[in-house]
Structure formats: C-alpha cells, structure tokens
Amino acid sequence: MGREAQASKKRDSRRRKKRQGSSRGRDSAGEARSELVESEPTASAWDEENRPRRVFVCIGPSCSDQKSRGILTELKKQIERQELEDRVHVYTATCLSHCLRAPVMQVYPEGTFYCNILPRDVRTIVSEHLEGGQAVEHFTYDPFAAVRWNDEIDS
Numbered sequence: 001m002g003r004e005a006q007a008s009k010k011r012d013s014r015r016r017k018k019r020q021g022s023s024r025g026r027d028s029a030g031e032a033r034s035e036l037v038e039s040e041p042t043a044s045a046w047d048e049e050n051r052p053r054r055v056f057v058c059i060g061p062s063c064s065d066q067k068s069r070g071i072l073t074e075l076k077k078q079i080e081r082q083e084l085e086d087r088v089h090v091y092t093a094t095c096l097s098h099c100l101r102a103p104v105m106q107v108y109p110e111g112t113f114y115c116n117i118l119p120r121d122v123r124t125i126v127s128e129h130l131e132g133g134q135a136v137e138h139f140t141y142d143p144f145a146a147v148r149w150n151d152e153i154d155s
C-alpha cells in the first residue's frame with residue numbers, strides 16, 4: 001500500500017470516528033428530546049384563559065396617519081379605569097398588514113382584528129371584549145372572510 005493510500009485510509013478512519021462521535025451527540029440530544037416529550041406541559045401551563053389577553057395596536061405609518069396613537073392612549077386609559085392591567089397587556093406593532101383599514105388593532109388569543117376604529121370605540125371594545133370576552137362584531141374585520149368572498153366572485 002502506497003503512502004497516499006495509507007493517508008487516505010487514515011483520513012477515512014478519522015472521518016468515521018468523527019461521525020460516530022457526532023451521532024453519539026445526537027443520541028444524547030435525542031434522549032433529551034424524548035424526555036421533553038414525555039414530560040408534556042400540563043394543560044394549565046398553556047391554558048389561554050389564565051394568560052392575559054394581548055392587544056397589539058398598530059402605530060405604523062398608515063395607522064399613525066389615522067390617529068392610532070389616540071387609540072393607544074384611550075386603550076391604556078380604559079384598561080386602567082376598569083382595572084384590567086393584570087388581565088390585559090398592551091403592545092405596539094409597526095404594521096399589522098391591513099394598512100388600508102387603518103387604524104388597526106388586534107386582540108389575542110383570538111386574533112380578532114379591529115379596523116377603522118376611533119378612540120371613542122375603544123371603551124366598548126375594552127368592556128365587551130377585553131373584560132367580557134365577546135368580540136364587538138361591529139368593529140371586527142375577518143381577513144379570511146374577505147378572501148372567501150373574493151373566491152366566490154371569481155367562481
């Protein structure tokens with residue numbers, strides 16, 4: 001066996017050992033993963049009812065032009081007034097992708113969109129949806145319904 005062939009054999013051997021080492025690492029990671037699967041979170045850990053609602057108010061360019069800052073201010077005021085600070089968290093977003101319906105606000109866990117709203121509408125939304133749990137249909141927008149409607153027109 002020539003020098004070159006021996007060197008190639010050594011390289012192959014090293015590569016094989018390296019691969020085995022990494023697969024051993026994968027095995028141990030696999031074990032860790034299966035442990036995670038075995039200890040699935042309890043229902044209460046993911047229970048949306050116990051989590052605070054999250055409200056995203058868009059303050060992107062289109063929404064800001066439609067005075068979304070006023071909505072944000074009114075929302076914080078109403079949440080404080082109705083003492084919902086522990087049950088409702090407010091966030092800002094730079095764009096919720098419905099700029100034509102600005103100003104836009106989205107409530108989770110439902111993912112409900114509120115579009116073309118005015119600061120005076122916020123009080124109703126806070127008391128009926130954020131406190132009462134019922135979306136205020138009059139102000140909601142369902143983007144998927146719009147898609148379905150467009151499909152009906154095309155067919």
Ligand code: FES
Nearest residue numbers: 058060063096099
């Ligand atoms: S800027 Fe508000 S939805 Fe796009």
